[in-house]
Amino acid sequence: MKANCWMGRNSVEVTEVPDPKILNSRDAIVRITSAAICGSDLHMYDGYIPTMKKGDILGHEFMGEVVEVGPEVTDLRPGDRVVVPFPIACGRCWACEHELYSVCENSNPNAGLAEKFMGHSPAGIFGYSHMLGGYAGGQAEYARVPFADFGPLKVDGDLSDEQVLFLSDILPTGYMAAEMCDISPGDVVAVWGAGPVGQFAVVSAYLLGAEQVICIDRFSYRLRRIHEHTGAEIVDYEEVDVMEALKEMTAGRGPDACIDAVGMEAHHPTGPIHAYDRAKQATRMETDRPHALREAIMACRNGGIVSSVGGYGGFVDKFPMGSFMNRSLTMRSAQCHVQRYMRPLLERIRRGDLDPTFVISHRMPLEEAPQGFELFKSKRDECNKVVLTP
Amino acid sequence: MNRHHDPITKRLADLLGWASLGLGATQLAAPRAVCRLAGLDDSALAQTIVPIVGLRELLHAALLLGVRNPIPGVWSRVAGDAMDLTVMGRALVSRDSGRRQRATAATAVLVAITAVDLYAATRTLRRREGGEHAMELHAAITINRPRREVYRYWHDFTNLPRFMAHLESVEVKGKTRSHWKVRGPVRWSIEWDAEIVEDLPDELIAWQSMSRADVPNAGAVHFADAPGERGTELRVNLAYDPPAGKVGAAFAKLLGEHPEQQVRDDLRRLKQVMEAGEVVRSEGSPEGAYAIRQVRQRPAQPLPVG
Numbered sequence: 001m002k003a004n005c006w007m008g009r010n011s012v013e014v015t016e017v018p019d020p021k022i023l024n025s026r027d028a029i030v031r032i033t034s035a036a037i038c039g040s041d042l043h044m045y046d047g048y049i050p051t052m053k054k055g056d057i058l059g060h061e062f063m064g065e066v067v068e069v070g071p072e073v074t075d076l077r078p079g080d081r082v083v084v085p086f087p088i089a090c091g092r093c094w095a096c097e098h099e100l101y102s103v104c105e106n107s108n109p110n111a112g113l114a115e116k117f118m119g120h121s122p123a124g125i126f127g128y129s130h131m132l133g134g135y136a137g138g139q140a141e142y143a144r145v146p147f148a149d150f151g152p153l154k155v156d157g158d159l160s161d162e163q164v165l166f167l168s169d170i171l172p173t174g175y176m177a178a179e180m181c182d183i184s185p186g187d188v189v190a191v192w193g194a195g196p197v198g199q200f201a202v203v204s205a206y207l208l209g210a211e212q213v214i215c216i217d218r219f220s221y222r223l224r225r226i227h228e229h230t231g232a233e234i235v236d237y238e239e240v241d242v243m244e245a246l247k248e249m250t251a252g253r254g255p256d257a258c259i260d261a262v263g264m265e266a267h268h269p270t271g272p273i274h275a276y277d278r279a280k281q282a283t284r285m286e287t288d289r290p291h292a293l294r295e296a297i298m299a300c301r302n303g304g305i306v307s308s309v310g311g312y313g314g315f316v317d318k319f320p321m322g323s324f325m326n327r328s329l330t331m332r333s334a335q336c337h338v339q340r341y342m343r344p345l346l347e348r349i350r351r352g353d354l355d356p357t358f359v360i361s362h363r364m365p366l367e368e369a370p371q372g373f374e375l376f377k378s379k380r381d382e383c384n385k386v387v388l389t390p
Numbered sequence: 391m392n393r394h395h396d397p398i399t400k401r402l403a404d405l406l407g408w409a410s411l412g413l414g415a416t417q418l419a420a421p422r423a424v425c426r427l428a429g430l431d432d433s434a435l436a437q438t439i440v441p442i443v444g445l446r447e448l449l450h451a452a453l454l455l456g457v458r459n460p461i462p463g464v465w466s467r468v469a470g471d472a473m474d475l476t477v478m479g480r481a482l483v484s485r486d487s488g489r490r491q492r493a494t495a496a497t498a499v500l501v502a503i504t505a506v507d508l509y510a511a512t513r514t515l516r517r518r519e520g521g522e523h524a525m526e527l528h529a530a531i532t533i534n535r536p537r538r539e540v541y542r543y544w545h546d547f548t549n550l551p552r553f554m555a556h557l558e559s560v561e562v563k564g565k566t567r568s569h570w571k572v573r574g575p576v577r578w579s580i581e582w583d584a585e586i587v588e589d590l591p592d593e594l595i596a597w598q599s600m601s602r603a604d605v606p607n608a609g610a611v612h613f614a615d616a617p618g619e620r621g622t623e624l625r626v627n628l629a630y631d632p633p634a635g636k637v638g639a640a641f642a643k644l645l646g647e648h649p650e651q652q653v654r655d656d657l658r659r660l661k662q663v664m665e666a667g668e669v670v671r672s673e674g675s676p677e678g679a680y681a682i683r684q685v686r687q688r689p690a691q692p693l694p695v696g
Binding site for chain 1: 532534620621651654655658661662665666667668669670671672673674675676678679680683684687688689690691692693694695
């Protein structure tokens with residue numbers, strides 16, 4: 001089959017690889033009909049995620065048709081149409097029983113490796129480094145899906161691929177970011193990052209009752225897209241001082257909750273500060289550049305909530321602990337517990353509460369994945385979200 | 391690997407460390423005074439050697455005081471003593487009478503120190519009393535299943551190869567006796583008979599190899615309720631004497647067979663089998679959690695057919 005493989009820094013290639021086969025009794029093989037490129041795929045593309053290996057198949061946002069199931073997968077049949085959640089979860093450990101699927105205790109066969117980096121191991125993830133399991137990803141014609149009796153969501157034919165594909169990651173991730181803000185009437189929510197996850201966080205914050213949502217980015221086409229779709233206020237951090245703007249908009253209080261939908265490769269409008277973190281990251285003195293997180297903490301109102309769903313890999317510098325502690329802030333964070341949100345969000349899509357397709361800017365065949373990565377990274381051609389079809 | 395050193399050896403190593411620090415500092419700060427004391431004040435060469443020896447003393451001190459394991463520090467001191475005795479022996483021959491007296495006294499002190507170093511060094515080789523094994527491993531895990539079920543699963547020794555990576559088979563030969571077969575690090579296999587020496591239902595199983603085993607070994611597994619209905623806390627102690635002793639153990643480690651990691655991975659696989667029903671496999675780790683795989687992953691793409 002054809003698959004999009006990581007070949008090194010700034011290099012992916014669509015090559016011929018062996019077809020997947022059932023390895024375990026709870027596996028299924030899925031023929032992929034749609035797969036997306038995620039912003040977090042760019043962290044690997046840029047070479048910032050440790051424990052990658054040449055030839056790794058990328059992709060953790062995918063859906064398709066079941067073609068084969070292991071003997072213990074009784075609720076799926078060949079022909080079923082499924083969306084596959086990106087965290088691999090067994091459904092039976094303590095974490096899964098408590099709906100903490102992205103920290104499933106059993107799904108990472110390389111847990112020993114992850115423990116060295118993080119203390120304890122999170123769940124395995126499709127196509128997302130060997131530290132997180134060494135699983136082949138879904139930017140391919142077929143994929144093996146472990147614990148297929150638990151994770152994948154069956155979808156009827158009345159909804160298109162594009163309407164449900166993002167249930168695999170970015171829609172639940174954006175939704176969870178907003179849910180972690182404990183939004184109550186009158187709340188103002190600020191969202192750093194107007195990429196697809198940030199856009200879904202804005203949509204979700206409104207769904208959950210926010211009075212006002214403010215989105216911060218430097219790409220005007222992305223800010224425009226979210227403003228047109230939701231009416232959210234927008235702040236271009238290259239044009240205005242974010243702290244000043246947020247204080248002005250909230251009459252000095254600061255946003256009640258701040259969402260970091262940026263993560264480890266943030267930019268800073270002040271050249272020297274950006275260069276400082278860039279240099280430390282390049283020399284691996286810090287693995288992550290946390291400008292957005294730092295600013296979210298500084299901007300948040302006293303006693304407010306900072307919700308972080310941007311991808312981080314390792315360690316950050318200059319974490320404003322003094323501001324965080326003295327001002328009684330709360331921080332919440334996670335890789336999204338996707339399985340928790342798939343069904344309720346599918347219902348919302350079906351009811352017409354939300355239409356996830358507005359984030360898509362590019363559709364291309366799987367063969368063109370390398371061009372897709374380049375477009376998405378360079379933000380050329382107003383690239384917002386790329387969907388691949390094998 | 392947990393090798394415990396008795397408190398006396400540790401205290402001795404600390405003392406030697408501070409002595410090295412003091413002597414090294416003196417040799418560096420006042421090489422002339424040291425030369426005079428040792429009766430070497432007529433030698434220009436000695437004036438340059440003494441500060442170098444001082445630096446070496448600081449290295450001993452760093453090893454003895456800065457590292458938890460006293461073995462390298464103590465043995466480095468023995469090597470240093472041999473060096474110093476050689477130098478003093480040669481110096482004694484060519485000294486005039488006044489200086490020879492001081493040199494002889496210095497050499498006598500050196501011999502006494504060497505004796506202390508040797509004593510400390512031999513202590514580090516000693517095993518603790520009572521048939522202690524060269525390699526002792528400990529690991530623990532929480533399994534989200536009732537204690538009785540976990541105990542029963544382990545008690546059926548034929549289940550063990552399902553989650554212990556190196557175990558090829560276990561054959562139960564009676565109420566307490568069983569025959570074990572293991573794959574060694576370099577593909578030779580080792581077999582032995584074992585017997586259960588203690589068995590408290592739902593609490594403890596302890597076993598040990600019977601006499602004439604090539605690799606004498608023993609193990610115990612404890613089962614306890616985890617708090618708040620979190621399942622079962624399982625704690626394992628394993629002890630064995632690897633072939634060729636510590637050298638064999640170090641060699642196995644070089645091949646990527648880190649024993650402690652292996653035991654942890656074995657327990658992880660047990661947890662997977664008991665909770666998820668199977669050993670979890672990925673394309674990068676097709677055998678499942680496996681210590682040696684952590685350093686030699688295959689690319690995350692499907693295995694070739696066949």
